[in-house]
Amino acid sequence: AQSVAQPEDQVNVAEGNPLTVKCTYSVSGNPYLFWYVQYPNRGLQFLLKYITGDNLVKGSYGFEAEFNKSQTSFHLKKPSALVSDSALYFCAVRRGDTDKLIFGTGTRLQVFP
Amino acid sequence: DAGVIQSPRHEVTEMGQEVTLRCKPISGHDYLFWYRQTMMRGLELLIYFNNNVPIDDSGMPEDRFSAKMPNASFSTLKIQPSEPRDSAVYFCASRGDVGNQPQHFGDGTRLSIL
Secondary structure, eight states: OOEEEOOOSEEEEETTSOEEEOOEEEOSSSEEEEEEEEOTTSOEEEEEEEOSSOSEEEOGGGOEEEEETTTTEEEEEESSOOGGGOEEEEEEEEETTOOOOEEOOOEEEEEEO | OOOOEEEOSEEEEOTTOOEEEEEEOOTTOOEEEEEEEETTTEEEEEEEEETTEEEEOTTOOSTTEEEEEEETTEEEEEESSOOGGGOEEEEEEEEOSSTTSOOEEOOOEEEEEO
16 A cells, blocks of 8 residues: 655744755555645645656755655755745655555645744 | 636535536646545545546545546536535646656635535
8 A cells, every 4th residue: 555654744944944844655666756835725736756766856946855765755855945935745655557646644834034 | 838727716505505616627638636635634536537537436435426527628526415524625636648747736626515
């Protein structure tokens, strides 16, 4: 069975500091991994994905994520947080032979001025 | 580029009424997904289509829920009769045929059943 865990319901960080939002996954075979962001009253917006290749993936708005196969993790990072990054972040995984995305429960990121 | 378009954005209706939610996927996308988001259960996949054909409806909660995709540019999710526990935000998403492409989401329909 596929599953995604986002262990933190909320992450608080000061503006200008680096941020990390954690995600671990469980899937048989090679995973496709995604990060999405959701702003209030909006749908989920795609940030970045890992399919294969380089373990460090760069995405929109200065975000990046590191795929770690041995730890089955795909943490989202940004070197310098902005107040406008405050939102709900979802990690998702898909096994290569299926069409369904399995989403984590979401992590609320709060960036304080 | 036009994204996924959902209508209405908000719907308030009384218990027992029929509710129809609409979705227009991104042109050229072969896959369409319906999700429901609640505080208690998070984001749940209800049903998805490939080339207008329902592939997996195992997430549809009850027979009161039905979904159709009569053509490549339109899908509906219907609840009949509606109940207060159906109150949620319903999202539609679409994806191209290449498997590693991300799903693109609409802005959702916020449904309140009184």
